Amino acid sequence: MQTTTLDLGPQTAEVTRIVAGVREDQLCHPTPCTGMNVAALLDHLVGLTVAFRRAAEKAEGTGGQEPDAANLVPDWRTRLPAQLEALATAWRDADAWDGMTTIAGMEMPAADVGLVGINEVLVHGWDLAVATGKEYRADPATAQACLAYNLGFAAGAPEMRDQIYGPVVPVPDDAPAFDRVLGQTGRDPDWATG
Known part of the structure; x- marks a missing residue:
């Protein structure tokens, strides 16, 4: 179990920067997240930022629904940055x-939920960035924590891992931690160019 906390702020700030650059004509673009276009991915981010903030607060969660481009709230440009900031603030406690x-x-250990939450933000932030042609900067501490989480998840619950992610994409052991996170979550780090 995790004994120290991780500041979600550096990565939530980076995802906020990416969200700010999304153009309306990009909402229909495909993403590396199978079955989701940019609008559906934004809808997913809107939902998960609330769910993981509420988990940090030990509050009852809201019922989740499948991400759907048709459900993307009209004020996502302002709502999502505010929710990303609130998420980081909640996990600073x-x-x-x-x-x-x-x-x-x-019900899960809160430390595990915090890691799952920042992993979602980290990876889906990259999905959004590459789908909209933006450079993405992974926070080094976040990438390292998420790599440890994903390797442990794959080793400890391989069947569950396979239900959540696509097949592992081979990435060299000496590759940057974030590239290894992408590979563990079934993503090709070269997706944007491939």
Whole structure:
């Protein structure tokens, strides 16, 4: 179990920067996240930022729904940055990482939920960036924590990992931590150029 906290702020700020550059004509673009275009991915980010903030606060979650471009809220350009900031703020409280919490109807150790949440932000932020032609900067501490999380997840719960992600994309062991995270989550780090 995690004994120290991780500041989600550097990565949520980077995703906010990416969101600010998304153009209306890019909402229909495909993303590396199978089955989601940019609008559906934004809808997913809107939902997950609320769910993981509420988990940090040890509050009851809202019922999740499948991401859908048709459900993207009209004010996503202002709502999503505010929710990303609120997410980071909630997880800055050391108590957020202690004990148990609930996410998607499952009770889990809060420290694990915090890592799942920042992993979602990190990876889906990249999905959004490459789908809209933007450079993406992974926070080094976040990338390292997410790599450890994903390697542990794959080793400890391979069947569950395979239900969530596509097949592992081979990435050299000496590649940057973030490229290895992408490979572990079924993404080709060269997706934008491939």
